[in-house]
Amino acid sequence: MGAPYVSMRRLVDNSLSAILGAVEVYNKPRMTYRDEVTVMLVVNAWELALKATLRKNNKSIFYPKKRGEQYRSLTLDDCLGRVSAQNLWPSKIDGPAIVANVKALSEYRDRAIHLYNAQGLGAIIYPFLQQNVLNYRDFMLAKFNKDLADSMTWQLLPLGATAPADAVRFMRTDSNATMVTEVQQFIDALRGYMDEAEAAGSDVARVATIYDINMQSVKKLTSADLVVAISPTGDGQVVVRKTDPNKTHPYSMKELLKRVKARRPGRELNTYDYQVVCWKEDLKNESKYAWKHSNAASYVWSGDAVSFLASLDDDYFDKSREEYRERA
Numbered sequence: 001m002g003a004p005y006v007s008m009r010r011l012v013d014n015s016l017s018a019i020l021g022a023v024e025v026y027n028k029p030r031m032t033y034r035d036e037v038t039v040m041l042v043v044n045a046w047e048l049a050l051k052a053t054l055r056k057n058n059k060s061i062f063y064p065k066k067r068g069e070q071y072r073s074l075t076l077d078d079c080l081g082r083v084s085a086q087n088l089w090p091s092k093i094d095g096p097a098i099v100a101n102v103k104a105l106s107e108y109r110d111r112a113i114h115l116y117n118a119q120g121l122g123a124i125i126y127p128f129l130q131q132n133v134l135n136y137r138d139f140m141l142a143k144f145n146k147d148l149a150d151s152m153t154w155q156l157l158p159l160g161a162t163a164p165a166d167a168v169r170f171m172r173t174d175s176n177a178t179m180v181t182e183v184q185q186f187i188d189a190l191r192g193y194m195d196e197a198e199a200a201g202s203d204v205a206r207v208a209t210i211y212d213i214n215m216q217s218v219k220k221l222t223s224a225d226l227v228v229a230i231s232p233t234g235d236g237q238v239v240v241r242k243t244d245p246n247k248t249h250p251y252s253m254k255e256l257l258k259r260v261k262a263r264r265p266g267r268e269l270n271t272y273d274y275q276v277v278c279w280k281e282d283l284k285n286e287s288k289y290a291w292k293h294s295n296a297a298s299y300v301w302s303g304d305a306v307s308f309l310a311s312l313d314d315d316y317f318d319k320s321r322e323e324y325r326e327r328a
Contacts, residue, residue: 015048050079090142091311097206100197
């Protein structure tokens with residue numbers, strides 16, 4: 001008997017249901033075990049989405065059957081590995097960064113299910129959850145033409161009574177703090193996933209995103225820092241995301257081309273290709289890709305710029321060179 005039939009459409013629908021359930025759970029005003037349930041649903045959503053990707057490309061989502069046993073479907077780690085090994089990430093999706101992000105949440109999921117509910121870990125995992133939802137939307141839109149925004153509003157704004165913890169502080173080693181060994185190991189694992197993504201030339205901002213939120217009363221009576229939930233971009237709210245260009249756009253032109261070379265098949269790009277693509281795509285006016293201080297002479301580039309250039313094939317650059325030479 002062959003492996004059971006699994007509908008790609010059902011996998012996609014169930015994946016979307018899981019991610020929507022995760023956002024709904026996280027946004028409930030009274031919810032115990034919130035972080036754990038949210039992460040479990042998010043991880044499940046990715047496992048289903050990755051299996052749908054494998055099915056879409058006529059790849060098996062089962063291990064070889066053993067005598068006397070039922071078919072077993074692939075684990076999340078194996079799904080991530082096979083999608084990466086078979087180059088099934090959409091061209092403009094930063095695969096290594098998404099792998100690091102999902103593995104970080106999976107690490108939390110495994111520890112929450114099998115071991116403990118450590119107080120304070122929610123503050124650490126939140127930036128990974130925040131970025132995960134944005135990554136998931138981009139992935140599903142590119143792979144299955146399913147936009148998560150069609151199924152939910154991005155104007156949900158649950159508020160908390162206390163300001164969010166400084167997640168960066170949690171990621172540092174504090175030799176004076178008394179920390180449970182398991183918690184320290186968890187933080188070390190998160191660092192490891194981020195280091196792997198960075199070593200692969202990925203945009204680390206795609207692994208975890210930290211938002212600084214400030215809201216001020218329109219009556220000027222008071223101001224307070226408030227906790228927000230998933231992707232708060234509602235109209236009428238003052239939402240400020242502080243970014244440090246040294247972190248979001250760390251690459252010079254030379255470093256940009258070096259990282260693109262490491263990730264892109266085909267011929268090695270040179271400064272002329274760089275000049276051509278900047279002209280054709282107007283990259284220097286796209287803050288997502290480029291940034292220049294008012295007193296600086298040259299631009300610096302983001303991890304998204306690396307991913308974008310790495311997604312373009314030789315044919316694109318050859319045609320763009322012709323257009324550039326023939327421009328008026």
